Amino acid sequence: MNGYRDLRVALLGCGSVGAQTARLILEHGDELAARIGARLSLAGIAVRDVDAKRDVELPRELFTTDAERLVQGADIVVELMGGIEPARGLILQALQGGADVVTANKALIAAHGPELSDAAEQVGAQLSYEAAVAAAIPILRPLRESLAGDHVTRVLGIVNGSTNYILDRMDRFGDSAEDAMRVASELGYLEADPTLDVEGYDAAQKATILASIAFHTEVPVDSVYREGIANITAAQVEAAKSAGYVIKLLAIAERLTSSDGVDGVSARVYPALIRRDHPLAAVYGGKNAVFVEAEAAGELMFYGAGAGGAETASAVLGDLVSAARRHVIGGPGIPGSLHAELPILPVGEVTTAYQIMLEVHDRPGVLAAIAGLLAEHGVSAASVEQTVAPGSDGEGRAALVIGTHQAREADLAATVDALRASEEVLAVTSVLRLEGRA
Amino acid sequence: MNGYRDLRVALLGCGSVGAQTARLILEHGDELAARIGARLSLAGIAVRDVDAKRDVELPRELFTTDAERLVQGADIVVELMGGIEPARGLILQALQGGADVVTANKALIAAHGPELSDAAEQVGAQLSYEAAVAAAIPILRPLRESLAGDHVTRVLGIVNGSTNYILDRMDRFGDSAEDAMRVASELGYLEADPTLDVEGYDAAQKATILASIAFHTEVPVDSVYREGIANITAAQVEAAKSAGYVIKLLAIAERLTSSDGVDGVSARVYPALIRRDHPLAAVYGGKNAVFVEAEAAGELMFYGAGAGGAETASAVLGDLVSAARRHVIGGPGIPGSLHAELPILPVGEVTTAYQIMLEVHDRPGVLAAIAGLLAEHGVSAASVEQTVAPGSDGEGRAALVIGTHQAREADLAATVDALRASEEVLAVTSVLRLEGRA
Numbered sequence: 083m084n085g086y087r088d089l090r091v092a093l094l095g096c097g098s099v100g101a102q103t104a105r106l107i108l109e110h111g112d113e114l115a116a117r118i119g120a121r122l123s124l125a126g127i128a129v130r131d132v133d134a135k136r137d138v139e140l141p142r143e144l145f146t147t148d149a150e151r152l153v154q155g156a157d158i159v160v161e162l163m164g165g166i167e168p169a170r171g172l173i174l175q176a177l178q179g180g181a182d183v184v185t186a187n188k189a190l191i192a193a194h195g196p197e198l199s200d201a202a203e204q205v206g207a208q209l210s211y212e213a214a215v216a217a218a219i220p221i222l223r224p225l226r227e228s229l230a231g232d233h234v235t236r237v238l239g240i241v242n243g244s245t246n247y248i249l250d251r252m253d254r255f256g257d258s259a260e261d262a263m264r265v266a267s268e269l270g271y272l273e274a275d276p277t278l279d280v281e282g283y284d285a286a287q288k289a290t291i292l293a294s295i296a297f298h299t300e301v302p303v304d305s306v307y308r309e310g311i312a313n314i315t316a317a318q319v320e321a322a323k324s325a326g327y328v329i330k331l332l333a334i335a336e337r338l339t340s341s342d343g344v345d346g347v348s349a350r351v352y353p354a355l356i357r358r359d360h361p362l363a364a365v366y367g368g369k370n371a372v373f374v375e376a377e378a379a380g381e382l383m384f385y386g387a388g389a390g391g392a393e394t395a396s397a398v399l400g401d402l403v404s405a406a407r408r409h410v411i412g413g414p415g416i417p418g419s420l421h422a423e424l425p426i427l428p429v430g431e432v433t434t435a436y437q438i439m440l441e442v443h444d445r446p447g448v449l450a451a452i453a454g455l456l457a458e459h460g461v462s463a464a465s466v467e468q469t470v471a472p473g474s475d476g477e478g479r480a481a482l483v484i485g486t487h488q489a490r491e492a493d494l495a496a497t498v499d500a501l502r503a504s505e506e507v508l509a510v511t512s513v514l515r516l517e518g519r520a
Numbered sequence: 521m522n523g524y525r526d527l528r529v530a531l532l533g534c535g536s537v538g539a540q541t542a543r544l545i546l547e548h549g550d551e552l553a554a555r556i557g558a559r560l561s562l563a564g565i566a567v568r569d570v571d572a573k574r575d576v577e578l579p580r581e582l583f584t585t586d587a588e589r590l591v592q593g594a595d596i597v598v599e600l601m602g603g604i605e606p607a608r609g610l611i612l613q614a615l616q617g618g619a620d621v622v623t624a625n626k627a628l629i630a631a632h633g634p635e636l637s638d639a640a641e642q643v644g645a646q647l648s649y650e651a652a653v654a655a656a657i658p659i660l661r662p663l664r665e666s667l668a669g670d671h672v673t674r675v676l677g678i679v680n681g682s683t684n685y686i687l688d689r690m691d692r693f694g695d696s697a698e699d700a701m702r703v704a705s706e707l708g709y710l711e712a713d714p715t716l717d718v719e720g721y722d723a724a725q726k727a728t729i730l731a732s733i734a735f736h737t738e739v740p741v742d743s744v745y746r747e748g749i750a751n752i753t754a755a756q757v758e759a760a761k762s763a764g765y766v767i768k769l770l771a772i773a774e775r776l777t778s779s780d781g782v783d784g785v786s787a788r789v790y791p792a793l794i795r796r797d798h799p800l801a802a803v804y805g806g807k808n809a810v811f812v813e814a815e816a817a818g819e820l821m822f823y824g825a826g827a828g829g830a831e832t833a834s835a836v837l838g839d840l841v842s843a844a845r846r847h848v849i850g851g852p853g854i855p856g857s858l859h860a861e862l863p864i865l866p867v868g869e870v871t872t873a874y875q876i877m878l879e880v881h882d883r884p885g886v887l888a889a890i891a892g893l894l895a896e897h898g899v900s901a902a903s904v905e906q907t908v909a910p911g912s913d914g915e916g917r918a919a920l921v922i923g924t925h926q927a928r929e930a931d932l933a934a935t936v937d938a939l940r941a942s943e944e945v946l947a948v949t950s951v952l953r954l955e956g957r958a
Contacts, residue, residue, distance in 0.1 A: 106669055106816060117668055117736075212666065218817035220658075220666030228650065228658035230555055231544055231837020238955055299862045307867035318950045321877065321921065332955055338865050341928065346865040354955040355875055361823055362956055364802035373956070378544060379656035379824065379834035385799055386820035396817035399669020424737045427776050427784040429745035437793055439759065483759065490779065512756045517676055517770055517792040518800060518811070 086115045088123040089406050092156035092181075094149055094172060095163035096129045098391030099186055099213070101138050103160060103398050108140070118403055119410040126152045128163075150175065158405050160398060161185040170194055177201045177209065182405035186213035186394055192287035192303045195294060208405050213397035215288045216241050216370040219386040220400065225295050225374065233377040234296040239333040241288040243368035243388040244271040244279040245311050246331065249353070250366050252319040253328050259314060271368060281310035282351040285333040292372070293335035293349040301335075307350035314353050327355040328363045361385075430492035435464070437485050439512035440501065444480035448506045452482070455504060459497040462487040479508060485516075524553045526561040527844050530594035530619075532587055532610060533601035534567045536829030537624055537651070539576050541598060541836050546578070556841055557848040564590045566601075592617065596843050598836060599623040608632055615639045615647065620843035624651035624832055630725035630741045633732060646843050651835035653726045654679050654808040657824040658838065663733050663812065671815040672734040677771040679726040681806035681826040682709040682717040683749050684769065687791070688804050690757040691766055697752060709806060719748035720789040723771040730810070731773030731787040739773075745788035752791050765793040766801045799823075868930035873902070875923050877950035878939065882918035886944045890920070893942060897935040899927040917946060923954075 093104055107114070107124050115121040128149035129135055135145055146152055149172055153159055159176035161183060163169045169190050176183050178201065185191065191198070191211050202209035212222045216239070225234065240246050244266055251262040263280070266272050278284050286306040293301040311331050322329050331353045338348045356363050361383045365371040370388025375381055387393040442448050449466065456463055465485040486494070494513075501507050531542055545552070545562050553559040566587035567573055573583055584590055587610055591597055597614035599621060601607045607628050614621050616639065623629065629636070629649050640647040650660045654677070663672065678684050682704055689700040701718070704710050716722050724744040731739040749769050760767050774786045794801050799821045803809040808826025813819055825831040880886050887904065894901055903923040924932070932951075939945050 102816065110669065110671075114669060219820060220662040223666055224658040224662065227842055228661055228838040229834065230841035231548065231552060232834040233548075297862055299864075301864055305864045315950075318877075318952065321950065322875075322952070325875075325921070327875075327954070329952065334955065336870070337862075338869055338871075340865050340869040344863060344865065346863040346869075348865050348867065348870050350867050350870065352953060354872075354953045356954075356956045359802075359804065360956040361802055364797075364799055366797065376834060378540065378830040378837070380828070380831050382657060382822075382824035384820075384822060387818045390818070392816040393818050396667065396670040396814060399816070400666040403668035404665055424735055424775075425782060425784040426737075426739055426743045427778050427782065427786050429786065429788055431776055431778040431784075432745075432774070432786050432788065433776075434792075437760075437763075437765075439756075483763070512753075512759070514756065514760070514767065515790060515792045516765070516794075517772065518794045518798040 086119065086121045089120045089157040089409055090125040090155060091122050091402070092125050092152045092159045092176075093127040094152070094159065094161045094169070096127050096135055096138060096140075096145070097162065097164070099394045099398065100127065100162040101140065102391040102395035103162065104140050104144070106395055106399050114403065118406045120406060122402070122406060125156060128152050153181070154179065156181050157409060158182045158184065158402060160402060161187060162398070163187070164189070166190055166193060170198070173198055174201055177205060177207050180205055180207060182208040182408065183210075184398055184401040184405060185209075185211050186398055187211070188214040188284075188287045188291065192290045195291065196300045208408060210401040210405065211291075212401050213394045215291050216372055216384070216386070216388045217390060218393035218396050219370055219372065219384050219388070220397070221372045221384045222291070222295050223400075224384065225292070229374070229376055229379060232379050234374060235337050235377060236375040237292050237296050237335040237372060238362060239288060239292060239370070239372040240330055240362060240365050241333045241370055241372065241388060242279055242282075242285045242331060243370055244273070245285070246365065246370070247271050247368045249311060249314070249319070249329055249331065252314070252316055253323060254366070256316070256320070258316050280312050282308045282331065285331060285351040289333035289335055289349045289351055292333065293347055296335050297337065297347045299347050301347060301349050305349065307352070309352040311353050322355055326358050328358060329353050330356050330362060330365070430490065430495070432491040433488050434491070435486055435488055435516040436494055437483065437512070437514050437516060438498070438501070438510065440482045440484070440510055441508040442480055442482055442506050443508065444478045448480075451504065451506045452484075452501070455500050456484070456486070456497055459500060460493045461489040461497045481511075524557065524559045527558045527595040527847055528563040528593060529560050529840070530563050530590045530597045530614075531565040532590070532597065532599045532607070534565050534573055534576060534578075534583070535600065535602070537832040537836065538565065538600040539578065540829040540833035541600060542578050542582070544833055544837050552841065556844045558844060560840070560844060563594055566590050588613065591619070594619050595847060596620045596622065596840060598840060599625060600836070601625070602627070604628055604631060608636070611636055612639055615643060615645050618643055618645060620646040620846065621648075622836055622839040622843060623647075623649050624836055625649070626652040626722075626725045626729065630728045633729065634738045646846060648839040648843065649729070650839050651832045653729050654810055654822070654824070654826045655828060656831035656834050657808060657810065657822050657826070658835070659810045659822045660729070660733055662822065663730070667812070667814055667817060670817050672812060673775050673815060674813040675730050675734050675773040675810060676800060677726060677730060677808070677810040678768055678800060678803050679771045679808055679810065679826060680717055680720075680723045680769060681808055682711070683723070684803065684808070685709050685806045687749060687752070687757070687767055687769065690752070690754060691761060692804070694754070694758070696754050718750050720746045720769065723769060723789040727771035727773055727787045727789055730771065731785055734773050735775065735785045737785050739785060739787050743787065745790070747790040749791050760793055764796050766796060767791050768794050768800060768803070868928065868933070870929040871926050872929070873924055873926055873954040874932055875921065875950070875952050875954060876936070876939070876948065878920040878922070878948055879946040880918055880920055880944050881946065882916045886918075889942065889944045890922075890939070893938050894922070894924070894935055897938060898931045899935045900925040919949075
């Protein structure tokens with residue numbers, strides 16, 4: 083189509099991330115081709131057992147158990163199997179064959195990142211692994227590229243959603259450690275072996291990767307100092323709370339000068355107190371965030387989902403598009419070109435919820451009249467709250483706060499005009515839109 | 521040095537961002553060369569009046585008033601003059617000459633982005649402007665590259681620090697609109713013409729840029745619906761607060777289907793209610809943040825400084841390094857290679873503040889003994905609070921919460937050992953590090 087040439091993509095693994103990645107490649111094919119200037123052709127999906135993937139809604143003919151053969155002749159290999167072997171061997175095979183590689187495999191990168199990076203560098207191939215840290219959150223690319231002219235001094239990451247969920251429950255609902263852990267387990271937030279999360283092993287792998295990218299230095303995972311959250315008590319959480327802090331499990335990478343003057347790097351994981359007004363304190367539930375301090379840029383934070391099939395696949399696709407573009411330099415689909423050209427819609431078409439504040443006569447029938455007026459214009463009230471109007475002195479005036487359901491801006495504007503004209507209404511004192519809900 | 525070839529960088533403008541950009545290029549020369557694989561050679565800095573830059577600490581011979589001549593022969597042009605002309609003409613000249621261009625000029629990109637992008641595309645040059653939106657925060661690159669395989673559905677940005685500062689004062693300190701505005705003005709947070717901030721013109725320029733990048737569509741700045749914060753009252757802020765909301769001025773770019781089924785884009789700026797537990801609600805003072813909703817990635821947020829010379833220069837340098845790398849593909853200094861190789865320091869070298877909780881005998885001399893013990897190990901107490909120990913029933917036990925100043929981990933560990941061994945101490949109930957402070 084459109085004369086685009088094909089780039090052969092080999093997908094290794096078809097768990098939740100793999101299946102979502104395949105789906106995005108197939109469903110967004112035309113759009114990706116326009117952005118890349120070449121078509122991503124899914125050459126196959128290597129799995130251990132094809133029958134086990136019977137329920138996955140992907141074309142059957144894509145599945146194969148012969149990963150090695152699939153890797154041969156691929157332009158880009160996407161490794162989403164997890165674990166060390168055979169992932170490591172297949173990635174080396176791909177790189178040695180000149181293919182670019184995208185992986186989400188944090189354990190592998192934490193253990194063998196330098197070996198794999200060297201292999202890529204030797205043949206001029208690209209190895210990228212944005213999805214290995216904090217899933218959907220773009221953090222490695224900003225650290226590597228956006229801050230390439232700056233000096234990163236410290237990285238503080240909430241990079242394990244399970245432990246953040248547990249600590250958040252203890253903080254917000256007063257759960258005991260045991261209760262919070264049980265709920266997290268029931269919701270499937272904990273790995274099969276919960277010590278990977280709770281003892282900070284998972285966070286340590288991410289600390290290794292963050293430190294190596296932030297400081298251009300090989301940081302072995304066994305050099306990461308590690309304390310988990312197993313010993314954090316409800317009493318500690320409560321004491322932190324009353325002192326204006328919250329306890330978060332942090333993966334920390336830091337430039338440091340030792341007591342005898344050696345300039346070096348520290349990577350560590352432990353639960354720490356964070357002030358309530360620090361941006362990391364507002365990272366609730368299973369979310370992830372990485373807070374970066376740099377000499378010139380100051381404080382930055384990157385926030386989002388740290389797990390999930392689709393979320394992780396989004397980061398994999400970002401790396402995949404970037405790798406694919408390297409094959410098409412100078413071709414069509416130059417990054418940032420305006421290929422969609424959608425129409426600009428007027429604000430009247432916007433749909434959002436509203437909060438309207440009114441001053442009204444405090445007499446029977448007012449509420450009914452106003453509710454009727456809203457309904458007439460297709461605006462539905464979600465809540466109505468009546469308070470005494472400021473300065474009313476009980477003289478028959480009341481203040482109403484109306485929260486609406488989602489409504490069209492044009493309908494709302496007509497409603498507000500009608501409210502202003504209504505005999506029941508003394509004044510429309512505030513109209514504000516409500517944003518930030520899904 | 522090291523056989524790197526030179527890339528000629530022409531800098532246009534030497535205000536606070538320009539001076540910081542020049543400083544970083546000169547001071548980080550070796551490091552940048554290693555990252556790029558070529559040396560950034562600052563060919564000159566074009567200014568209107570060389571004498572006016574007498575106090576800027578940069579080599580005098582770099583300054584010139586002949587911008588056109590400086591642009592000729594440059595490999596990369598960095599435009600930090602601001603305003604439309606002569607910036608636009610010089611950028612077009614640079615692009616037509618085949619140079620890559622980096623700019624922080626939001627007014628120019630909002631007004632002439634498509635024209636300049638087209639000019640760049642025609643000659644295969646790169647035009648980048650990360651610093652034009654939210655200064656130090658990497659947002660355009662993540663939108664363009666990290667989310668290249670995803671569908672962005674909505675972008676909500678706090679992209680004007682001055683108005684966020686004003687609204688934040690009204691929310692947190694109960695300031696009137698006039699008082700908050702006066703303080704912002706006294707602190708130099710407002711532009712010379714405050715209507716650019718207060719009426720949302722500045723935010724509208726950024727909404728244009730965000731919408732065009734998120735949706736690959738040309739969004740003229742005069743198509744952006746715009747309401748400022750001039751009419752926001754203390755009463756509205758107070759009412760929002762008591763209802764669990766905070767008012768923020770948002771720049772919004774959204775994919776939208778109109779009531780008659782047209783798929784399009786909306787870009788708008790207005791003050792809106794945000795729930796207190798939304799990540800944007802925790803963006804205080806003059807900070808900026810951009811919240812992104814994407815189909816696969818879910819919710820992401822990018823947070824940081826939205827203004828400042830060094831902060832903006834960090835983003836300029838990121839673009840500059842990226843442009844420079846295009847000149848050196850295949851050369852040394854491949855992105856992500858480990859060229860620093862700093863030593864990994866043990867956790868004992870880490871310096872941080874601590875909170876130590878103790879159960880002690882409630883008798884005279886205990887505090888003095890414990891303070892002495894801390895001092896002995898080089899740990900200095902910042903605060904000591906005494907409470908009744910839980911379950912003590914007044915039987916002569918007290919609980920102490922000690923906050924320390926910055927201390928070395930090794931000293932702290934020795935202190936805790938000594939506390940455990942002390943006769944005064946019944947139990948060390950909690951030792952937590954305090955992170956997230958500068």
